[in-house]
Amino acid sequence: MNKEIFDYLASNRSKHLEELTKYLAIPSISSLPEHKQDVKSAAKWTAKALQDAGMENVKVYETKGHPVVYGDWLKQEGKPTVLVYGHYDVQPVDPLELWDTPPFEANIRDHKIYARGASDDKGQVFMHIKAVEAILRTTGSLPVNFKFCIEGEEEIGSPTLPQFVEENKKLLAADVIVISDTGMQGPGKPAICYGLRGLCGLQIDVTGANSDLHSGLYGGAVQNSIHALVEIVNSFHSPDGKVLVEGFYDSVQEITSEEREAFAALGDIDEELKEQLGVSELHGEPGFTARERTYVRPTLEVNGIYGGFQGEGIKTVIPAKASAKITCRLVPNQDPAEIADLLTKHIYANVPAGVTVNVSLFDQGHPYVTPLEHPAIQAAGRAYEAIYKVPTAYTRGGGSIPIVAAFDQLLGLPVVLMGFGLSTENFHAPNEHFHLENFDKGLETLCTYWYELAESL
Structure with a gap:
């Protein structure tokens, strides 16, 4: 890694947070018709941010619903192409009276930035944009090729995105999809989710x-x-x-012994779950731990x-x-x-x-899994460990993100879910926030990942 890249991120931190504040000020609530123009404004803001970062062929694509923003940088011949997916739309903010500060007036306190969309997903989309900007501004090039696909309907189930992907397979063709819209295991505990039910x-x-x-x-x-x-x-x-x-x-599909070992390394959660949920016993399919039941059964x-x-x-x-x-x-x-x-x-x-x-x-939604041993997954783990200085946890999600499976089915690409949010950050609830420690370390992790990926695929 080039030290200049990290220096650039550090010296421009205040400027970047000011820009993020402006992004978060746009009330891009996709589910409410009265915010349709705000959603369009957020799409335009996203497109301009991509252009300012050095992306080319930036375009706002209209759909039957809210727009999709695309941009690319394809000058690294012989190197892999990454498709970065994210969303600029946000959840409604009610009940408004439970917010300590206005939801679309970002407020920084206790090393966190509070606003709707700070964690889910504007903050993490913004990090991806600033990571490529930092590398381009300091080195004049990027280690891999990039395509961005940032949509405005994720919070309403991405109803038009599968059709957009189907119609634009060539435009979105890549070697790997990277999504930062998931969480870590806890403070200072990075995690890669490599499968969803x-x-x-x-x-x-x-x-x-x-x-x-x-x-x-x-x-x-x-x-x-x-x-x-x-x-x-x-x-x-x-x-x-x-x-x-x-x-x-x-x-x-039965899990491998390597996966079982990886899950076991995360620790037994049975007693923790019983205490958390207030139940005397857990219940489920015999022969599997609680973690295995929720991850892979x-x-x-x-x-x-x-x-x-x-x-x-x-x-x-x-x-x-x-x-x-x-x-x-x-x-x-x-x-x-x-x-x-x-x-x-x-x-x-x-x-x-x-x-x-x-x-x-x-x-209905299809499950998806990228093999644990896939080079793109392992490279992400190394990038996390280089910055957070602790081993990366490899997890599967018990829930479903239908658009991830759609990407897998329509484009046939491995998906890397490397998020920087925490489960305590109130996304979808009042006082949503994003820890600035993960904003800073996340930017460094992403920059590190692109160099790791260039040598791995």
Whole structure:
């Protein structure tokens, strides 16, 4: 690494924070129609920042929704090309009264910058822009080629981005995708997330009689829709937590011994989880630790179940209708459409007598994983360790980021999730903030990573 790069970052820190403050001042709330022009303003600001940093071919692409900002630098022949993805849109700020300072007036206190978008994701997008700027300004070149794809709809599920990617595969072609929209293990504890679970959701609607019935007049003579629904739900699992849907585990990709060792090195979280969640025992698929269950095993969960009388006191009815909402978290090699089909068949095969059932499908998202040993992952780990001076944790995320899987499917590229946020930074909540220690070290880590990556791919 060139010492001049770090000196540039240090000497321009105040200027960079002033610029970030202006970025954070734009109320680019993608979910609220009244902020449509603000979202466009944020796109233009992002584009200008890329141009000022030295990116070329910068363009704001209009979509059916909010714009996508693109820019590139492609002068390093024979070196890999990195596609940097991020988003400039933010969550709504309500309840406003819980903010200590106005959400779009960045305030620095206690070595943190407070504002909506500071951590998720403007702050981290800004870091990527300033990292390439620092290298270009001090060396006149970059160690790898760059393409930026910064969108304005991530906080509403990226509805138009897959189509944009599909239509612009050549424009976005690269060797690796790098995303900084995830978190670290804790203060001073860098982490790389190399896999995310997919998603499959559905709703079960059970109908019995043609109306709610008086339980005294009809009780014992007709099927209760709630009882029937409970029978169906109860058929999903064995008492010890294994999913009993036929074929559910057939395609599951087993984890390697190296991964199990990496997870074990992160420590046993069972006692910590029990204390944190206030439960006496954990529960789940036998043969796996709690960390393994949440990282690399599929699940089937009931998210909501309802029917009958919900008010205070008692109303003696036999409910005519009952419903349940179900989601599955899926792991590599499981196809959401196939799992939805298996679930639907299982449900219809377990319908009790006296009711009819309808299954409606909802959200689906594919799982993704970049192999732990991939050179781009390992290079990121070395970059973290060079700056933070501690070993990098290698994790998988239990949740789902559908656009990551879409990138994986549409572009066929390894994805490196190397974020600098902390779980305590209130993203999506009042008083969102970003630790300036990770702003500073994150910039140095990114600059280091690009040189590591140039020698690794």
